[in-house]
Amino acid sequence: MAEFSWSSGLIGGILIGLSATLLLLANGRIAGISGIFNGAIFNLSGDAQWRWLFIGGLLIGTLIYEYGLATKPTPQGALAPISMIIGGLIVGFGTRMGNGCTSGHGVCGLGRLSQRSLAAVITFLATAFITVYIVRHVLMF
Amino acid sequence: MQKVIAILSGIIFGLGLSISQMIDRQRVLGFLDAAGAWDPTLMFVLGGAVGITVITFRFILPRAKPLFAPKFYLPTKFNIDRDLILGSALFGVGWGISGYCPGPAIASLALGSTNALIFMGALIIGSYVAGKVPAPSLPKPIDSTSAKPSTASSS
Numbered sequence: 001m002a003e004f005s006w007s008s009g010l011i012g013g014i015l016i017g018l019s020a021t022l023l024l025l026a027n028g029r030i031a032g033i034s035g036i037f038n039g040a041i042f043n044l045s046g047d048a049q050w051r052w053l054f055i056g057g058l059l060i061g062t063l064i065y066e067y068g069l070a071t072k073p074t075p076q077g078a079l080a081p082i083s084m085i086i087g088g089l090i091v092g093f094g095t096r097m098g099n100g101c102t103s104g105h106g107v108c109g110l111g112r113l114s115q116r117s118l119a120a121v122i123t124f125l126a127t128a129f130i131t132v133y134i135v136r137h138v139l140m141f
Numbered sequence: 142m143q144k145v146i147a148i149l150s151g152i153i154f155g156l157g158l159s160i161s162q163m164i165d166r167q168r169v170l171g172f173l174d175a176a177g178a179w180d181p182t183l184m185f186v187l188g189g190a191v192g193i194t195v196i197t198f199r200f201i202l203p204r205a206k207p208l209f210a211p212k213f214y215l216p217t218k219f220n221i222d223r224d225l226i227l228g229s230a231l232f233g234v235g236w237g238i239s240g241y242c243p244g245p246a247i248a249s250l251a252l253g254s255t256n257a258l259i260f261m262g263a264l265i266i267g268s269y270v271a272g273k274v275p276a277p278s279l280p281k282p283i284d285s286t287s288a289k290p291s292t293a294s295s296s
Binding site: 004005006008009010011012013014015016017018019020021022023024025026027028029030031033034037038041042049050051053054055056057058059060061062063064065066069070074075076077079080081083084085086087088089090091092093094095096097098099100101102103105106107108109110111112113114115116119120121123124125126127128129130131132133135136137 | 142143144146147148149150151152153154155156157158159160161162163164165166167170173174175176177180181182183184185186187188189190191192193194195197198201202206207208209210211212213214215216218219220221224225226227228229230231232233234235236237238239240241242243244246247248249250251252254255256257259260261262263264265266267268269270271272274
């Protein structure tokens with residue numbers, strides 16, 4: 001793992017905040033990825049188009065970084081299909097049930113000073129820390 | 142214009158996720174592993190992002206409407222209920238197991254990550270199942286697009 005860089009973390013975070021700002025100011029939409037994705041893939045509210053455009057932009061932005069700005073390739077890590085299947089199922093179920101993920105409740109919900117989102121963020125951070133502790137230090141994966 | 146904005150904000154979001162290395166799930170797991178070699182990067186990412194939105198949203202939300210849309214599409218739920226807490230708790234568990242939350246997983250698809258591909262396939266199934274769970278425990282699909290865009294008027 002590369003060494004910690006607070007500046008790239010902060011710059012990236014500011015960009016994410018500016019993206020959420022632009023989407024809300026111009027289109028009146030919340031930049032919550034799980035909601036945008038669910039609305040796109042299941043066409044839940046008949047407004048899938050802008051959602052697919054946002055997701056397309058997300059992919060383009062990542063490609064611009066990886067092939068234009070990055071000094072070295074982003075590590076892909078070892079293939080971990082079991083963790084991905086279990087994790088993906090639970091994340092998909094949980095974010096739909098809880099109406100949001102790190103971006104919707106975290107970046108946007110906290111920005112709106114939403115108590116619901118604050119409760120969500122505290123909850124998912126707590127269970128994530130506990131889960132990683134159990135997986136890495138109790139089960140020793 | 143709204144289409145251009147959607148793409149543009151997606152691009153900026155993708156740049157943010159990748160510059161901050163949140164698309165490297167080992168880095169995310171490094172943050173979540175408080176008992177290991179703790180990597181504080183995610184704290185700066187979330188702090189930077191919320192630091193911006195807390196300020197800008199204060200000026201945006203009082204507006205009568207957005208620049209190019211007829212209204213703001215904001216979450217319509219305000220109470221802290223069982224679904225919010227249980228759903229968020231489950232999300233955290235899945236995040237801890239995989240190191241992926243939805244944004245970085247989608248972004249990693251652009252890098253041809255097999256892990257992200259498997260994760261997103263499973264995520265779609267999990268979300269589909271959550272949408273099928275009967276009413277008392279889950280909102281109807283039309284509401285569960287998110288704590289996100291309110292869909293009331295557009296549907």
